[in-house]
Amino acid sequence: MIDILLPNTLMAVTPVSLIVIAVVALIIFGPKKLPQFGRAVGSTLKEFKDATKGLAEDDDDDDKTNKSDDTVAKKEEPKKIESEV
Numbered sequence: 001m002i003d004i005l006l007p008n009t010l011m012a013v014t015p016v017s018l019i020v021i022a023v024v025a026l027i028i029f030g031p032k033k034l035p036q037f038g039r040a041v042g043s044t045l046k047e048f049k050d051a052t053k054g055l056a057e058d059d060d061d062d063d064k065t066n067k068s069d070d071t072v073a074k075k076e077e078p079k080k081i082e083s084e085v
Helices: 015-075
Strands: none
């Protein structure tokens, strides 16, 4: 019974939900403040994207450093000690 009332796509973003969000934002912020709000959200998303891109590049640099350290460690082999009985 609950499956009929609450489909699996309950948290999906549909075009209708986007329209409802836009209308509510227009009512709350008004037509004069909405463009400023949009610019602020856009610049925030751009800064976030740039920051995550920088983190991804740092991770790539760390991976390259770790690979070179691994090759050095692989060259050194432990000495085998054989005991005579």
